[in-house]
Amino acid sequence: MNHALSFEDWVRAHGQRTELVLESLLDAANANPVRLHAAMRYAAQGGGKRIRPLLVYAAGELGDDSGEEKNNALDSAAFAIECIHAYSLVHDDLPCMDDDDLRRGRPTVHKAYDEATALLVGDALQTRAFEVLANTQCDGNTRLAMISALASASGSRGMAGGQAIDLESVGKKLDLTGLKQMHAMKTGALLSCSVQMGGIAAKLNAIQMQHLKNYSEALGLAFQIVDDVLDVTADSQTLGKTAGKDAANDKPTYVTLMGLDYAKKAATDLQETAIASLESFGAKAQALKDLALLVVNRGK
Amino acid sequence: MNHALSFEDWVRAHGQRTELVLESLLDAANANPVRLHAAMRYAAQGGGKRIRPLLVYAAGELGDDSGEEKNNALDSAAFAIECIHAYSLVHDDLPCMDDDDLRRGRPTVHKAYDEATALLVGDALQTRAFEVLANTQCDGNTRLAMISALASASGSRGMAGGQAIDLESVGKKLDLTGLKQMHAMKTGALLSCSVQMGGIAAKLNAIQMQHLKNYSEALGLAFQIVDDVLDVTADSQTLGKTAGKDAANDKPTYVTLMGLDYAKKAATDLQETAIASLESFGAKAQALKDLALLVVNRGK
Numbered sequence: 001m002n003h004a005l006s007f008e009d010w011v012r013a014h015g016q017r018t019e020l021v022l023e024s025l026l027d028a029a030n031a032n033p034v035r036l037h038a039a040m041r042y043a044a045q046g047g048g049k050r051i052r053p054l055l056v057y058a059a060g061e062l063g064d065d066s067g068e069e070k071n072n073a074l075d076s077a078a079f080a081i082e083c084i085h086a087y088s089l090v091h092d093d094l095p096c097m098d099d100d101d102l103r104r105g106r107p108t109v110h111k112a113y114d115e116a117t118a119l120l121v122g123d124a125l126q127t128r129a130f131e132v133l134a135n136t137q138c139d140g141n142t143r144l145a146m147i148s149a150l151a152s153a154s155g156s157r158g159m160a161g162g163q164a165i166d167l168e169s170v171g172k173k174l175d176l177t178g179l180k181q182m183h184a185m186k187t188g189a190l191l192s193c194s195v196q197m198g199g200i201a202a203k204l205n206a207i208q209m210q211h212l213k214n215y216s217e218a219l220g221l222a223f224q225i226v227d228d229v230l231d232v233t234a235d236s237q238t239l240g241k242t243a244g245k246d247a248a249n250d251k252p253t254y255v256t257l258m259g260l261d262y263a264k265k266a267a268t269d270l271q272e273t274a275i276a277s278l279e280s281f282g283a284k285a286q287a288l289k290d291l292a293l294l295v296v297n298r299g300k
Numbered sequence: 301m302n303h304a305l306s307f308e309d310w311v312r313a314h315g316q317r318t319e320l321v322l323e324s325l326l327d328a329a330n331a332n333p334v335r336l337h338a339a340m341r342y343a344a345q346g347g348g349k350r351i352r353p354l355l356v357y358a359a360g361e362l363g364d365d366s367g368e369e370k371n372n373a374l375d376s377a378a379f380a381i382e383c384i385h386a387y388s389l390v391h392d393d394l395p396c397m398d399d400d401d402l403r404r405g406r407p408t409v410h411k412a413y414d415e416a417t418a419l420l421v422g423d424a425l426q427t428r429a430f431e432v433l434a435n436t437q438c439d440g441n442t443r444l445a446m447i448s449a450l451a452s453a454s455g456s457r458g459m460a461g462g463q464a465i466d467l468e469s470v471g472k473k474l475d476l477t478g479l480k481q482m483h484a485m486k487t488g489a490l491l492s493c494s495v496q497m498g499g500i501a502a503k504l505n506a507i508q509m510q511h512l513k514n515y516s517e518a519l520g521l522a523f524q525i526v527d528d529v530l531d532v533t534a535d536s537q538t539l540g541k542t543a544g545k546d547a548a549n550d551k552p553t554y555v556t557l558m559g560l561d562y563a564k565k566a567a568t569d570l571q572e573t574a575i576a577s578l579e580s581f582g583a584k585a586q587a588l589k590d591l592a593l594l595v596v597n598r599g600k
Contacts, residue, residue: 027456036456036464091423094396096415115396116467119419123391123426124456130430131451140440147447151431156327156336156424164336167416 007290011054018053019045021075022082025132039113039121040128044086047104051223051295052085052194053078058287059198059212069138073201076136077146080129081194084154087125088190090118092163126154138201145200153193162186166251174252180221187227188220195219195288214277215288222270223295225263228253232260234300271296307590311354318353319345321375322382325432339413339421340428344386347404351523351595352385352494353378358587359498359512369438373501376436377446380429381494384454387425388490390418392463426454438501445500453493462486466551474552480521487527488520495519495588514577515588522570523595525563528553532560534600571596 005013022044029038060074093100093108094115101111110118133147152158162185169182195216199209232255254263274292278285305313322344329338360374393400393408394415401411410418433447452458462485469482495516499509532555554563574592578585 031457033456033461033464033468035468036461040456087423091419094419096394096419117464119391119394119396120456120460120464120467122423123387124460126423126426127451127455127460130447131455134444134447134451140444143444144434144440147430147434151427151434155427155431156333156340156420157331160420160424160427161333161336164333164417164420167420168333168335 007287007294010287010290011294014054014057015050017057017075018050018078018082021053021079025076025079026128035113035117036120036124039109039117040125042112043090043109043121044083044125046106048086049298049300050082051291052081052190054291055191055194055216055288056081056198056201058291059195060202061287062199062208062212062281062284063202063204065203069142070201070203072136073138073142073146074198076132076138077194077197077201080133080146080150081190081197083125083129083132084150084159085190087122087129088154088159088163090125091122094118097163097167142200142203146197149193149196149200153189153196158185158189158193159187162189169252171250172252176254176257179252179254179257183224184217184220187224188217191220191223192216208281211277211280215274215292218270218274218277219292219295222267222274222292225254225258225267225270226296226298228255229260229263229267230298230300231255267296307587307594310587310590311594314354314357315350317357317375318350318378318382321353321379325376325379326428335413335417336420336424339409339417340425342412343390343409343418343421344383344425346406348385349598349600350382351591352381352490354591355491355494355516355588356381356498356501358591359495360502361587362499362508362512362581362584363502363504365503369442370501370503372436373438373442373446374498376432376438376443377494377497377501380433380446380450381490381497383425383429383432384450384459385490387422387429388454388459388463390425391422394418397463397467442500442503446497449493449496449500453489453496458485458489458493459487462489469552471550472552476557479552479554479557483524484517484520487524488517491520491523492516508581511577511580515574515592518570518574518577519592519595522567522574522592525554525567525570526596526598528555529560529563529567530598530600531555567596 026041026044027037029041031037056078057074060070063070089103090109092098093103094110100108102108106112109121129150130147133143133150136143154160162182165182166186174182192213195212196209199212204212231253254266258266271292275289278288326341326344327337329341331337356378357374360370363370389403390409392398393403394410400408402408406412409421429450430447433443433450436443454460462482465482466486469478474482492513495512496509499512504512531553554566558566571592575589578588
C-alpha cells in the first residue's frame with residue numbers, strides 16, 4: 001500500500017482501476033452480437049462495491065515483487081473474479097432462482113433485457129473470465145494457478161454448489177453448521193479466491209498463503225453474517241436490492257438462528273480474527289485489514 | 301489410427317474412452333451437493349454421438365508424439381469439450397430458450413429435475429471443463445492453449461454469441477450469409493475447437509493447424525446443413541429430440557433457404573472439401589476422414 005494514500009483514496013484508486021479493467025477487457029457494446037455484449041456490460045458495469053477486486057489488489061500488495069507481470073496478473077484476476085460474481089448475480093436473479101427485479105438499484109438483466117439474454121450473459125461472462133486469465137501477459141504457472149483456483153471456487157464444490165444447497169434449504173430448518181457450510185461455498189469460496197489470486201499474483205509462499213486463507217475464511221463468514229443483518233435492518237433503497245427477502249422466503253439466516261445482537265457480535269469477532277491472521281505481513285497488509293473493517297461496518 | 305481397427309471399432313473404442321473419462325472426471329453422483337452432481341451426470345452421461353470427443357482423439361493421431369502427456373491432454377480435451385457441449389444443451393433446452401422436453405430420447409434436465417437445478421448444472425459443467433484442463437498432467441503451454449481455444453470458441457464471440465444471434469433470428473428473414481455466420485459461431489466454433497485441441501495436444505505446427513482449420517470449418521458447415529436436413533426428413537423418435545421444430549418456429553434453415561436437394565448436395569461437397577484439406581497428413585488422418593463421412597451420412 002502506498003502510505004501517502006488514505007484507505008479511502010486507496011479504495012477509490014483501486015475501484016477506478018477495476019472499472020478501467022472492466023471497460024478494456026469486456027467486448028465493446030457495439031461488437032456483434034450487440035444485444036449480448038451490451039447486456040454483458042450492463043451486468044458487469046452496473047456499479048456494486050467491487051469488494052472482490054479490492055481484495056485481489058490488497059492481497060497483491062503483500063509480495064516483494066512489483067513488476068509489470070504482477071500488475072497484469074492482478075488486473076486479470078480482478079476482472080475474472082468480478083465477471084464470475086456478476087454472472088452468478090445475473091443467474092441468481094432469474095425467475096427460476098430468486099426471481100428478483102432489482103439489483104444495485106436498477107432492473108435486473110432479465111428485466112432490462114429478457115430471460116434468454118440474461119442466461120447467455122451469465123454463461124458468456126463466466127467464459128470470458130477464464131479466457132482473460134489464460135491470455136494474461138504473465139508467466140504460465142501463475143495463469144494456471146489462478147484458473148484452477150477460480151474454477152475450484154466457483155464450480156459445483158464452490159459457489160454453484162452452495163447455490164444448489166441454498167435452493168434445497170428453502171422452508172427447511174438448516175442448522176448453524178449447515179448454514180455455515182452453505183455460505184462457505186456460496187459466498188465464502190469466491191471471496192477467499194479473490195485473496196488467493198492476489199497472493200498467487202504476488203508469488204507468496206505456502207505459509208503466507210495459509211495466513212491469507214485464515215484471513216479470508218473469517219472474512220467470508222463475517223461478510224455473510226453482515227449480509228443477513230442488513231437484510232433485516234436496512235431498507236431496499238439503501239441496499240439497492242429487495243430487503244427482507246430471506247425472511248419472506250422462510251430461509252434460514254444467521255439472524256434467525258443467532259438473534260440480531262449475537263450475529264452483530266459474531267461479525268465483529270470474526271473481523272478481529274481476520275485481522276490477527278495478517279500479523280506477520282506487517283504494514284503491507286494495511287489494505288486487507290482496512291477491507292475487513294469495511295466489510296463488517298458497511299451499511300449496504 | 302491403429303490400422304488393425306476398422307473405423308467402427310475405432311469409434312467404439314474412443315466412444316468408450318470418452319465414457320470412461322466422463323465417469324472418472326465428473327464428481328460422484330453421491331458427492332455433496334448430491335442433487336446437483338447427479339443432475340450433472342444425467343446431463344453429460346446421457347448418451348449422444350460424442351462427435352466432439354471423437355474429433356479430439358482423431359486430430360490427436362496426426363502428430364508424431366504418442367507419450368502419456370499427449371494422452372492426458374487428449375482425455376482432458378475430450379472431457380472439456382463434451383462438458384461445454386452438454387452445458388449448452390441443458391441451457392438451450394430451458395423454457396426461456398428453446399423450451400424442449402426431450403433430449404437424446406429422455407426428459408431434458410429441467411424436466412427430470414427442475415429449472416433452477418438445470419441452470420446450475422450448465423453453469424457448473426462449464427466451470428468443470430476449465431478446471432480439468434487447468435489441472436491436466438501435461439505441460440503448461442498445452443493446457444493454456446487448450447483453455448484459450450475452448451474459451452474463445454464457447455464465449456460471446458463463439459457458441460454463446462451464436463445462440464444470441466439465433467434468438468434474434470426467430471421470425472426474421474436471415475439470409476444465407478447471416479445463417480452461415482450464426483451457425484459458424486453457434487455450432488461450428490465448438491466443432492472446430494475439438495479438432496484444434498486435438499492438434500494442440502499433438503503439438504502440430506502452424507501449417508498443420510491451418511489444414512485442420514480448413515477441415516473443421518467445412519465439417520462444421522456440413523454438420524449444420526445435415527442437422528437441418530434431418531429436422532425435415534427424420535422423425536422425433538429417431539432424432540431423440542423434437543423434429544420439425546425449426547419450421548414450426550419459422551426459423552430460417554439451410555433447407556428453407558437452399559431447398560432440400562441442394563442442401564444435401566452442399567453437405568456432400570463440403571465433406572469432400574474437408575477430406576481434401578487433410579491430404580498432407582496421409583494415413584494418419586484416416587479417422588478424421590471417416591468422421592467427415594460419418595457426420596454427413598448420419599441418420600440422426
